Structure formats: C-alpha cells, structure tokens
Amino acid sequence: MTRPQKIAFGEMRAAGVRNVLIYCTDYMCGHCIMVPDDADRWPDELRVSDIEDKFVCTACGQRGADIRPDWTTTKTRA
Numbered sequence: 001m002t003r004p005q006k007i008a009f010g011e012m013r014a015a016g017v018r019n020v021l022i023y024c025t026d027y028m029c030g031h032c033i034m035v036p037d038d039a040d041r042w043p044d045e046l047r048v049s050d051i052e053d054k055f056v057c058t059a060c061g062q063r064g065a066d067i068r069p070d071w072t073t074t075k076t077r078a
C-alpha cells in the first residue's frame with residue numbers, strides 16, 4: 001500500500017496548526033491521540049506521512065498510524 005504524501009510540518013505550522021491527531025489505522029480499534037505542540041519536535045521539511053510508520057498504537061499495538069493536522073486549532077471556538 002502506498003501512502004499519499006501529506007503536508008510538511010513547516011507548511012502545517014505556517015497555516016497555524018499547532019496540534020496533530022494520531023489515529024490508529026485499525027478501524028476496529030480507532031484509538032486516537034491528540035498531541036499538542038508536538039509539531040515542534042520535527043523539522044519543517046519533514047512530511048507528516050514520513051513518520052506515520054514509526055508509530056505503534058498504544059491501545060492495540062498496530063504499527064503505522066494516520067497522522068492528521070488538527071485544523072480545528074486554527075479556528076477560534078464559539
């Protein structure tokens with residue numbers, strides 16, 4: 001399976017996104033963690049998709065994750 005290339009961390013930060021959401025790829029598990037300010041750990045040129053394989057789900061042990069920028073953090077909530 002080939003993964004689509006995703007946004008780079010630098011682009012994400014430029015868009016004002018500070019958090020990433022890490023989803024388990026096992027749909028039966030569906031474990032999701034939000035990682036606040038975690039983007040600062042990774043260099044600007046690194047793509048979100050480049051590190052997905054490095055994550056192991058803490059709930060079920062599935063290797064690989066679906067990492068998405070948390071776009072909701074760019075908006076002010078009512």
Ligand SMILES: [Zn+2]
Binds near residue numbers: 025059
């Ligand atoms: Zn899982």
